Amino acid sequence: MHSLSFFFWCGLIAALVGFWWQSDKVRSFAYGHALKYCREQGLQLLDQSLVLVGVKPVRGESGGLHLRRHYRFEFATTGETRYRGWIELYGVRLHRLEVEPHVLPGTETDETLH
Numbered sequence: 001m002h003s004l005s006f007f008f009w010c011g012l013i014a015a016l017v018g019f020w021w022q023s024d025k026v027r028s029f030a031y032g033h034a035l036k037y038c039r040e041q042g043l044q045l046l047d048q049s050l051v052l053v054g055v056k057p058v059r060g061e062s063g064g065l066h067l068r069r070h071y072r073f074e075f076a077t078t079g080e081t082r083y084r085g086w087i088e089l090y091g092v093r094l095h096r097l098e099v100e101p102h103v104l105p106g107t108e109t110d111e112t113l114h
Contacts, residue, residue: 023069027052029092030071034085037097038075042104046074046082058090066091077103 031050038045054070071087085099 023052023055026069026089026092027071029094030069030087030089033089033094033097034071034073034087037085037099043075043077043099043102044079046076049073050087053086060090060093068095075099075102 027050031048034050035045037043050071050073052069053072054068056068057065058068060066067090069089071089073085073087074082075085076082081103083100083102085097087094087098088096
């Protein structure tokens with residue numbers, strides 16, 4: 001017969017694997033939102049990666065408890081300068097997406113004197 005500690009450790013391992021699997025799915029949602037935003041704005045999402053910068057429990061609009069995941073990503077307008085963006089999800093729902101001030105594509109002016 002198994003001891004109580006065996007079931008505790010099995011449960012803990014199962015919970016960690018489940019959290020990792022769910023986090024990977026949420027990261028895919030965040031990446032999709034960032035990619036869609038960049039495409040709509042004519043921006044280039046760089047390195048095709050997001051960096052998780054924080055996770056904490058929060059109350060959603062309906063009053064339910066969710067995990068707030070905060071990601072950082074980088075994008076470029078012309079391919080030369082990197083800018084930062086942030087995306088925040090409550091569960092798998094997009095809560096906020098922000099980007100640093102940047103030069104809009106196609107609005108650069110040639111200031112070189114001829």
